[in-house]
Amino acid sequence: MALSRRGIVTTLTSSLLLLSLTPLSAGASAPRAVVAGALPLPVGATVTSQPLRTTFDVTLTGRDPAGLHNFLSELYRPGSSVFHHFLTPTEFASRFGATRASVSAVSHYFQHYGLSVSAIDTGGILVHVTGNTREIASAFAVPVDTVRRADGTLAAHFRSRATLPLGVAHDVSAVVGLSSVVQPSAPLSNRSINHVTTPASCPSAGTVGNTPNSFGGYPVAAQAQLYGLTSAWANGDTGVGQTIAVYELGVVDTADTNVFFSCYHLTPSLTTVSVDGGATGAFNDEATMDVEEAAALAPGAALQVYSGPNTSSGPVDIYSRIANDNTATIVTTSWGDCEIDPAGATTAENQIFQQMAAQGQTVIAAAGDAGSSDCVGITSKSPVPSVDDPASQPLVTGVGALTVNSISPLQESVWNTGPNSASGGGQSVLWSRPSWQVAPGISSSLKGRLVPDLSVMGDPGTGFIQYFTGNSTGTVTCTTSCSAGWGAIGGTSIGAPLVSALVATAAQVCSTSRLGLINPTLYSIYSSGTAYADVTTGSNDAYAGKPGDPHVYSAGPGFDLASGLGSPTPSFISQLCPTPPAQTRVQSYVSSSATVGTSAVLSLSLHTPAGGALGNAQIVVTATSSAGGTPGIDAPASSSGSGTNSVTVTTDPHGFVHIDVSSLVAARVTVTVALQGTTLVTKSVTFKALPPTRQIPARVVVTSIHNVSQGLTLNVAAPAAGTAPVSRYQVSVTNGRVWISFSPVIRSVTLRSLRPGTSYDVVVRALNANGNSPWTRVGPIAAGH
Known part of the structure; x- marks a missing residue:
């Protein structure tokens, strides 16, 4: 678990306070409300008299919080008329973002004090405010210090609680980037020293077996076996169609990831998105591991590394960018902080996570490595029950860590080897327990959000084998212990990318573009009895407490605050598929017969039992022929082109879809339509042969297409024997509006x-005197330069 620590409690001397800037008096007498807290400075930080120009974030109150809550409830309720009807960022902004009046009021207020304010972000949540410390002090009516950190960098810092006039404060939900100047650290909890398409075998990572190998951990193949990925990969389900955003505050060592990819013969789609200038400093073990594990366990998924600075508002800005880009379907983060650190980030994050949930983005977070007392050394000096943010957020899935001594037979327990080396878990004091968080073992007396939701391997002694060439020379960030090259690594950090890979694979298995918030599903599938292996041994008390102490959480039957629901079994992946709305109403029509080479049109209309349209629903259409061979299926928005016997098709917003079915030979073609694994309708069409001279041409077979300078070259096959003759071919790049003959x-x-x-x-298409053939669709393909 990497820590983005936003504060450590220490003592600040009065001599340092004398050097800070004081606020101007304008507006200070008006009624005001507190909008941000402040933490004392850490050891090694000093206040200077040097003014500083800096940027911070202000998140604005949404226009309809109650409506957003209701929408999210319905969005994830099977049978709802809006079930999985996800929004775009602009749609979210127009329905739930800040109003123009709020944006104007907040912007004008800060501009009055000489600060510059950016336009509201795409989701309608956040603005960036820039100015010098004197201007910031005036706006918030509080002294603002310029602090020199131990590493020499400067940062702005509220000396005490910051306030705004009541009228402005009403429109502000959080201020981020001025409440703490701690130089954040990014350690993995532990690392074992190296003592001695789908991923290929990688001998450098050690042997694959039922127990940890000589490196002290498990290579990719062993993880895949334990969590059901081996069988999924065999079926071609590798996360294709999914994009995992890897949230990073550290620098990925691409030379090391390339060595890892080469050993496993991986060629991942990997891009980096720089936020606020990107992460800085030395290569980071945490960041490197996240990329290696996600790429190996979801080899078909695309990876986008969102890289930002681990200071000021950088951590929140990364989440905001991921939400507003909305290209990632899954977000994995191994970075977190004490939930009750008063730096203002949790409220801002929650608004962004609401946007992500509304857009169908799944967020997976490590639960922390400080056991049941996440805030020791931050808000308390002794162990008290506390949990880690963002894993404790209701719209985030929190992942704990286990010691896995054997895969077969399965032997696992809660990971706990002492302070800062134990799986995080407990009860939130910020967020109430959601309605979906119900399972055996959860008492009605527990009122807060409970974490973790589930647990996977995380003990560094039985962890993930990565490749990282870190050392302690200062060129690479490394903590606890580091090894040159291959070695086992642990902490709840390895759980976030692992579970993200399971979700990516599940989305492909379920034939859905996005699973979105999976927490309600995690708890609903517990009753199946097959989704989880119950973890019943160990505790996450890292401070040698006694049974009955408030921070001692032990594993036991059912849900517990040490391991959550348990660990995923091989059947977990398929059970993540959303439950189809009960008794889906289907209206369908298809011609009972057609001639060879022509199309029979299948029309479908899908509705919920209450009559609501199942718009944007992904259905799987399969066609089989009594004569063998492959009947054609052609439909808009299909995931594969014509000439195949199975395609995934998305209904329009009104629940309608039209599908063309064809056959090149006389046969009876049976068409089956399924929604999330449940068959909705089965229809048959008899294709009859006509003499070739009376037939229209058969569907064209494209043999090749490639780009040339400012164009494309296309080649087609000759008509099959016994089919109608062709007088000419035509091609269109305008969906049939303009045709070019050849x-x-x-x-x-x-x-x-x-x-x-x-x-x-x-x-x-092909043409003759009898008409034209069904269309053959190819692409998209880019024209040459």
């Missing part, structure tokens, strides 16, 4: 004057 003899055409680099959907 010879049935040459069967090749080059399209010119296309926009270089622009992707085109290409459709092809």
Whole structure:
């Protein structure tokens, strides 16, 4: 678990206070409200008299908090008319973001004090405010110190609680980036020293067995076996179609990740998104491990590393960017902080997590490595029950850590080897227990949000084997112990990318584009009795407490505050599929017969039992032929083109979809439509042969398509024996609005004057005196430069 610590309680001497800037008097007498707290300075930090120009975040109150709460409840309730009807960032802003009046009031207030204010972000939540410490002090009516950290960098810091006039404070939910100047650390809890497509075997990572190998951990193949990925990969389910955002406050060592990828023969789609200038400093073990594990366990998913500075408002800005980009379907974060650190981030994060949930983004977070007392050394000097943010947020899935001594037979217990080396867990004091958090072992007396939700391997002695060449020379950030190259690594940190990989795989298994908030599903599938292995031994008290002490949480039957619901079994992945709305109403029509080479149109209309449209629902259409071979399926928004026997199709916002089914030979074709694994309708069409001279051409088979300079070149196959003759072929890149003809003899055409680099959907058809063939769709494919 990497720590983005925003505060450590120490003593600040009065001599240092004399050097700080004091607020101007303007507006200080008006009624005001506290909008941000402050923490004393850490050891090694000193106040200077040097003014500083800095940027901080202000999150604004949404226009309809109650409406947003109700929407999210319905969004994840099977049978609801809006079930999984996710929003875009702009739709979220228009329905639930700050009003124009609020944005104007807050902006004008800060501008009055000489501060510059950015436009509201896409989701309508956050603005960036920039100014010098004197201007900030005036705006918040509180002294603002310029602090020199131990590493020499400067930061602005509220000396005490910051306030705003009541009218402005009403529109402000949080101020982030001025309440703490601690230089955040990013340690993994532990690391064992190295003593001696789908991922290939990697001999460098050690042997694969039922127990930890000589490195003290498990290589990728062993993790895959334990959590059901081996069988999923065998079926082609590797996370294709999913994008995992890897939240990072440290620098990834790409040279090391390349060595890891090469050993496992991985070629992941990997991009980096820089936020606020990106992460700074030396290469970081945490960041490197996150990328290696996510890429190995979800090899079909794309990875986007969102990299930002571990200071000021950087941690919140990364979440905001991920939400507003909305390209990631899953977010994994191994970074966190004491939940009750008063730096203002938790409220801002919660608003962003609401946006992510509304957009269908799944957020997975490590539960922390300080056991049941996450805030020791931050808000308290002795063990008191406390949990880690963001894992404790209701809209985030918190992942704990286990010691796994054997995969088969399974032997696992709660990870706990002492202070800062134990799985996080407990009860939130900020967030109430959500309605979906119900399971055997959860007492009605527990009123707060409970973490972790589930647990996976995390003990560094039985952990993940990564490749990292860190050392303690200062060129690489490394804590506890480091090894040159291959070695086992642990902490709840390895759980977040692991569970993210399970979610990515599940989304492909479920034929859905996004699973969104999975927490309600996690608790609903517990009753199956097969989704989790119960963890009943160990505790997460890292401070040698006695049974009955408030911070001693022991594992036991059912849910517990040490391991959550338990560890995922191999059947966990398939059980993450959302439950189809009960008794889905289906209206369908399909022609009972058609001629060979023509299409039979299947029309579907899907509704809930209450009559609500199942818009944007992903259905799987499968066609089988009595004559063997592959019947054609053609439909808008299908995940694979015509000529296949199975496609995934998305209904329109009104629940409608039209599908063309064809056959090149006389046969009876059976069409099956399924929603989330449940068959909705089965229809049959008899295709009859006509003499070739009376037939329209058969569907065109495209043999190749490639880009050329400012264009595309397309080649098609000759008509099959016994099919109708072709008088000419036609191709279109405008979905049939404009057609270009080419010879049935040459069967090749080059399209010119296309926009270089622009992707085109290409459709092809054949014509004769009887009519034209069904369309063949190809692409999208980019025109050449």
